[in-house]
Amino acid sequence: MSALDSTAHFHALLQFRGRTAAWPAAAAAAAGLGRIIQAEEYLFQAQWTVLKSTDCSNATHSLLHRNLGLLYIAKKNYEEARYHLANDIYFASCAFGTEDIRTSGGYFHLANIFYDLKKLELADTLYTKVSEIWDAYLNNHYQVLSQAHTQQMDLLGKLFENDTGLDEAQEAEAIRILTSILKIRESTADKAPQKTIFVLKILVMLYYLMMNSSQAQEYGMRALNLAEEQQLDVHEQSTIRELLSLISTEDHPNT
Numbered sequence: 001m002s003a004l005d006s007t008a009h010f011h012a013l014l015q016f017r018g019r020t021a022a023w024p025a026a027a028a029a030a031a032g033l034g035r036i037i038q039a040e041e042y043l044f045q046a047q048w049t050v051l052k053s054t055d056c057s058n059a060t061h062s063l064l065h066r067n068l069g070l071l072y073i074a075k076k077n078y079e080e081a082r083y084h085l086a087n088d089i090y091f092a093s094c095a096f097g098t099e100d101i102r103t104s105g106g107y108f109h110l111a112n113i114f115y116d117l118k119k120l121e122l123a124d125t126l127y128t129k130v131s132e133i134w135d136a137y138l139n140n141h142y143q144v145l146s147q148a149h150t151q152q153m154d155l156l157g158k159l160f161e162n163d164t165g166l167d168e169a170q171e172a173e174a175i176r177i178l179t180s181i182l183k184i185r186e187s188t189a190d191k192a193p194q195k196t197i198f199v200l201k202i203l204v205m206l207y208y209l210m211m212n213s214s215q216a217q218e219y220g221m222r223a224l225n226l227a228e229e230q231q232l233d234v235h236e237q238s239t240i241r242e243l244l245s246l247i248s249t250e251d252h253p254n255t
Helices: 003-013 023-030 033-054 058-074 079-095 101-116 121-152 166-188 193-209 214-231 236-249
Strands: none
Touching: 023 058, 058 101, 079 101, 101 121, 101 166, 101 193, 121 166, 121 193, 166 193, 193 214, 193 236, 214 236
């Protein structure tokens, strides 16, 4: 099999990504054993294809190991899942960098394993890392757009439109990851409100950049209310109010 055919074969085998293999464990369990077995068959074929190929990219290896990790999470084989997710993180880091959003998915799924195993400190560290990666990425886009909106026009003299820099699948993944982390943070919001507010602010930026002002405002108000309830410092509250003020000046249609 040629290198080109090998790569095409691999991606064909992973067409179910986002369905069976990429489901959370609960969804896979709800779907029944048959779907897991089908996913396992596809993934083992994909693994064989990758092993036979001499020039599969680091990104391809990352994709394979992430899906294998998710498969073993669905089967509750956490030892194998951790092995594959560690490889996913390694190959994704080689391909994109350790702080890239495309690497963050591996950290997130590994954090979920530690959370299920009640290794909460390890899970907390990884959830924080994932949050920081998304904050850095979205804040970069937010700052550029914030400056552009201050000037009202971009260099071409056209109205500057918001943009996450993500495709539809990546936006959906960002929402899923960040809302999952938010639920965990909210369960301990009384102990660490700053962590909850941090994730809420990331979601504000995400929905603002997606031109969904109503959702951005909702998360912004939740962040502000929590900051006021917990009597956090004035600077924190001021930052949230600035976000809400910028959103309120926009009149974007909901997506």
